[in-house]
Amino acid sequence: MAGASASFFPAQHISPIRRNILSRGLSSVRTRLPTSKPMACAPDAAPDLLQAAKLTVDNYVRSGMVVGLGSGHASGLAIQYLGKRMREGALKDIVGIPMSVSSASEAAKSGIPLDHYEDNLQIDFAFDDADIIEEGTLNAVIGRQKLDGGESIIQKKSIVKTASKLAFIVSDKQYTRDLDGSVPVLVNCGNWMETAEEIDDLFLGDAEVWRRPTSGHAGPLGGNFPLVTKEGHHILDVIFTSPILDLDAP
Incomplete structure (x- = not known):
């Protein structure tokens, strides 16, 4: 889309939403991120997302890390680029923890070794798509899209929460002050x-x-x-x- 841009939003941690009815078995897929300045990229949507995906990997992934692999178009681009950097030898000993069947499939095609998520697993960094991010606060909504076969929103949210560092990769239109x-x-x-x-x-x-x-x-x-x-x-x-x-x- 002409005039669009893509950004990634880094965070040290996120915390689940607070709402009284959570005590009744309700679990929201909404998360809150601490404020951080977004990094915008070039003018065209597809190249922007690819550039943002590359910046996410280059800025945050280091050899020996356990990395949460998100789902969605932008995350797929980041997974492909991560696999390329591993094949080039720039990154080594990476273990991927997929958040969905599609991210597991993309990682396998890209040559990224995978492991299953467990509650006590230490995840060094994770990246994911977000449906919408509130400008200024960086409150994010995930989970609007149709689920992949075998995908678990609870596991996806657990991986996002567990990660020591997190980045959401979004297009410019998903970063907005007017939430709807x-x-x-x-x-x-x-x-x-x-x-x-x-x-x-x-x-x-x-x-x-x-x-x-x-x-x-x-x-x-x-x-x-x-x-x-x-x-x-x-x-x-x-x-x-x-x-x-x-x-x-x-």
């Missing part, structure tokens, strides 16, 4: 409707709460085929009908 769209929320299947009603009351008049389907038309109840994640959760898409004024509101 949806915020995906994981909720236990057993009490999903009760939690959905609580969220609906919380954002009454500002958002609609729809259960995500696996296929077909979406709707408040998730259509005929509501999505169930591999851990047994539904995904509630909190769809804001007006701008999101405070993404990090308690």
Whole structure:
């Protein structure tokens, strides 16, 4: 896209969102990053993302690291470039921890050795795509896209949270001060409707709460085929009908 740019957003750590209804089994895929100045790249969208992917690898990945490998177009470019640097001998002894089936497949094609994520695993650095990042605060939303087969949002979020350093790679249009769209929320299947009603009351008049389907038309109840994640959760898409004024509101 003409006039677009791409950026990566480094962070030392991130913390999960704080909301009272988390105690009822709700797990948001929204995360908050500390403020950091973005690094913009060249004018065209595809070259920008590639440049941002290269900068992410060159600036943060060192030999001997365990690296969380994100999913999405920009992360795929970073995985390809990381594999190229390893083949050239510039980086050695890298172990990749994929966040999705697609990132595992891309890493395998790029020659990056892989390992499975475990709760006690030390991850030195991770990169990922984000759906939208709030300008100034760097609050980020992930999880809007359709899940890859076998992908786990909980594992993806765990890898992002565990990493000692993190970078999101996004296009210019995803870095904005005017937030809109949806915020995906994981909720236990057993009490999903009760939690959905609580969220609906919380954002009454500002958002609609729809259960995500696996296929077909979406709707408040998730259509005929509501999505169930591999851990047994539904995904509630909190769809804001007006701008999101405070993404990090308690």
